[in-house]
Amino acid sequence: MAQERNLREAQQRKEKDLLERGDLLKVAATEAKHKRKLEQARRSTPSPQPSRTPTPPGYHVTISDSDENE
Structure with missing residues (x-):
């Protein structure tokens, strides 16, 4: 019975770690995307x-x- 509980807790910890890691990856990807957009905007200055x-x-x-007036 204790072994099942330990196994269940380990699985929950693993899932929690994966979720946290996934959230961190999303945050990092969003920051990278924002940074790329800023760099691109800085490089391509609009012509006057x-x-x-x-x-x-x-x-x-x-x-x-047509040249109607000539």
């Missing part, structure tokens, strides 16, 4: 966008390929 003049209200801008 040209400033655009907003279209005044009431005007409609159409962009076409």
